[in-house]
Amino acid sequence: MMDAHEFVVCWKREKETLLRAFQDSSTESKVSSAIASLNLSQEHLITMNEILDTVLTDTFYSLLLGLDGEASIGGVQETYKIYDEQDRLISNCGEIEAAAWEQFYGEDEVQD
Numbered sequence: 876m877m878d879a880h881e882f883v884v885c886w887k888r889e890k891e892t893l894l895r896a897f898q899d900s901s902t903e904s905k906v907s908s909a910i911a912s913l914n915l916s917q918e919h920l921i922t923m924n925e926i927l928d929t930v931l932t933d934t935f936y937s938l939l940l941g942l943d944g945e946a947s948i949g950g951v952q953e954t955y956k957i958y959d960e961q962d963r964l965i966s967n968c969g970e971i972e973a974a975a976w977e978q979f980y981g982e983d984e985v986q987d
Contacts, residue, residue: 877959879970883939887978890935897927936979943971 877885896902900911910923940946943966944954957965 876961876963877965879966880974882957882965883971883974883978886935886939886975890931890979894924894928894931898924932979936975939971939975943975944968945972 896904897906897910900907906927910920913919913923915923937946938948941948941952942955942957944952945968946952954968957971959965
């Protein structure tokens with residue numbers, strides 16, 4: 876059964892998958908193609924990758940907090956209930972926020 880921690884771990888994996896796709900010019904995504912077209916030096920490419928990582932981390936964290944009712948989504952703040960396919964509640968209010976902080980900003984960013 877999925878709980879808040881596992882839910883967030885899955886979103887962290889999705890963030891890492893996107894980051895790798897953006898960094899890999901062979902994926903032919905619009906982002907990776909645009910980065911490749913810049914012909915960045917190795918130093919600037921490292922900086923670009925750090926920026927992408929930060930943007931994705933902040934975005935995923937903000938989305939998860941919005942779903943948990945701990946932040947607004949498009950200026951509207953309310954609590955949402957997320958259920959699995961068996962109609963079991965995945966999280967009580969605040970559980971996603973705690974798990975998201977641990978996964979995205981916690982000490983040494985937890986890798987699951």
